[in-house]
Amino acid sequence: MEVAKGGIRRIWANGQLKLKWKNYLNERNVKYVAFPKDLSIRWNSSYKLIRVLIRYKEHFPAFLKEYDNYILNSAHIDTCEKICNVLIFFNNATESFSHVYKPTSNEFMRELVNLAGAFNEFQNADYVSYFCTFMKEKFLKYYSHIPHIYGIAFILDPRYRLSNLEQCYKFYYQSFYGDFPMYEDNPIDPQSEYNEVSSLFYSLFNEFRAQYGNMPPPPTQTSSSKGKGFFKSAFGNLMKKAKTTHTTEQSTINEIALYINYEVEFVENEDFDVLKWWKSKERTFPILARMAKQVLSMPVSTVAVEQEFSSAGNVLTKSRTCLSAESLETLICYHDWLKARRRTQELSLIPSQDFMDESTDGGSTYAGDSD
DSSP: OHHHHHHHHHHHHOHHHHHHHHHHHHHTTOOOOOOOOOOTTOHHHHHHHHHHHHHTTTTHHHHHHHHHOOOOOHHHHHHHHHHHHHHHHHHHHHHHHTOSSSOOGGGHHHHHHHHHHHHHHHTTOTTTHHHHHHHHHHHHHHHSSOOHHHHHHHHTSTTTHHHHHHHHHHHHHHHHHOSSOEETTEEOOHHHHHHHHHHHHHHHHHHHHHHSTTSOOOOSOOOEEOOOOOOOSHHHHHHHHHTTOOOOOOOSOHHHHHHHTOEEOOOTTOOOOHHHHHHHTTTTSHHHHHHHHHHTTSOSOOSOGGGTTOSSOOOOOHHHHTSOHHHHHHHHHHHHHHHHHHTOTTTTOOOTTOEEEEOTTSOEEEEOOOO
């Protein structure tokens, strides 16, 4: 990959070569997209750089050889594509965790399962084993144990619910720790994890029922919402297996029993608005809807997407060290409040398939794939 980056650095460092590169693409009716800057401490910048490089895999090696006598062969491009196939899982997960204007806690388990599947698939691949090992170690420092609140949030997504949670726990822990999960000499029992989260879910429901028990009982009829889709990810495969194994779970709580058997089919990559769904089902599930409103409002991460898996620490520059902790906190909060008022808190979250296109006036626009 360093050979490929070396060719890109030549474009950055030489204005005339950059102009020739633009003209080279223009002559072939290929849309120009600027190579994003590569920051050594941020893996996602390398991912975005590789994505643009792969976009031009038919043109960039030939251009470098013709105009700069720099050799970038198909083997280099092939390595970049393999690395990109790994990093896309982490890019999708970090973007999903960092959303501001939609719930993230209900998607947390799904992304963890997909990441576990990615680690399991690529950790022994020669071309990515080193950084996969590094990322896995750092990942497990935070997620060696899945917080129970995210299991509850998973249950409150009508596409998943209790029937799929047990399989997710089993797949996740066995992917990292084998058939007999152990972490730091402590056994991890996926079944116990599932049982504990299930118990907490019912306990939380009882608390809400005690507080809002005067609400009218839900109707007894059920309906379904189905769609068509296909399953690609590790989580999608689990859902596909579980789709035909839904069982009617006995419960003395009629609302939960109704919810558990309420058919909402999982469609991978579907743009599903979970809060809108619960809003439309307030009369059917009055207590669960209140639970969902509170649980799903909790963000998975308050860390910017650029800092996920970053190898750099939190650094205060000299100009900031003269500020008191209170002043620094005030400035950070005020800056975030301004962005919240303008609803611009997600502008830094560039979709993985899009890249910034350099315009002639020095601005930037989103660029899609060339026609």
